[in-house]
Amino acid sequence: AQKITQTQPGMFVQEKEAVTLDCTYDTSDPSYGLFWYKQPSSGEMIFLIYQGSYDQQNATEGRYSLNFQKARKSANLVISASQLGDSAMYFCAMNRAGNQFYFGTGTSLTVIP
Amino acid sequence: KAGVTQTPRYLIKTRGQQVTLSCSPISGHRSVSWYQQTPGQGLQFLFEYFSETQRNKGNFPGRFSGRQFSNSRSEMNVSTLELGDSALYLCASSYSSGRAGNEQFFGPGTRLTVL
Numbered sequence: 001a002q003k004i005t006q007t008q009p010g011m012f013v014q015e016k017e018a019v020t021l022d023c024t025y026d027t028s029d030p031s032y033g034l035f036w037y038k039q040p041s042s043g044e045m046i047f048l049i050y051q052g053s054y055d056q057q058n059a060t061e062g063r064y065s066l067n068f069q070k071a072r073k074s075a076n077l078v079i080s081a082s083q084l085g086d087s088a089m090y091f092c093a094m095n096r097a098g099n100q101f102y103f104g105t106g107t108s109l110t111v112i113p
Numbered sequence: 114k115a116g117v118t119q120t121p122r123y124l125i126k127t128r129g130q131q132v133t134l135s136c137s138p139i140s141g142h143r144s145v146s147w148y149q150q151t152p153g154q155g156l157q158f159l160f161e162y163f164s165e166t167q168r169n170k171g172n173f174p175g176r177f178s179g180r181q182f183s184n185s186r187s188e189m190n191v192s193t194l195e196l197g198d199s200a201l202y203l204c205a206s207s208y209s210s211g212r213a214g215n216e217q218f219f220g221p222g223t224r225l226t227v228l
Contacts, residue, residue, distance in 0.1 A: 045219035103156035
């Protein structure tokens, strides 16, 4: 069975500081994709970053980077230079072949001015 | 390019009624997936449609059904509504299906309240 675990229900970070949101996953499939989404209070899921299981390098997208440690089955999201607008729920997700996504329970991030 | 649109955005129904939610994917996308989000259960996969065929189905009762039209627009139907069906229903579109790493683009969701 596929499973995504996010152990941090809530996180606080000072504006302009970096923050790491943890995510571990469990799958026996060799081919899978890992995603991070941001969900503001409006409800829409916003795609942030993607990492493929065969990618050798960690993914980066602007202020977002994914710390992918395949042997440990972890895919932590690092947000650098936090901004007030980063306050939201963050979800780690995984898919295998097909479009069924498995989501973690999410981490609520609050950026403090 | 327009994003994924969902209608209606908010809906209030009473127990026993049925409801139909609509999702229009990004132009050119042929896969539409539906998710239910509740505080207790989190985000759960309902089903996926690709080229008018259901490709995957989550663990939901038969009261939840869907379909996809030739223009890729999709509808989700919930019959005999229960209080526990109150949730945010999210639709996501993707260009293709069947491959790990397909990015999904989500719509704003339909917030359903069952009284």
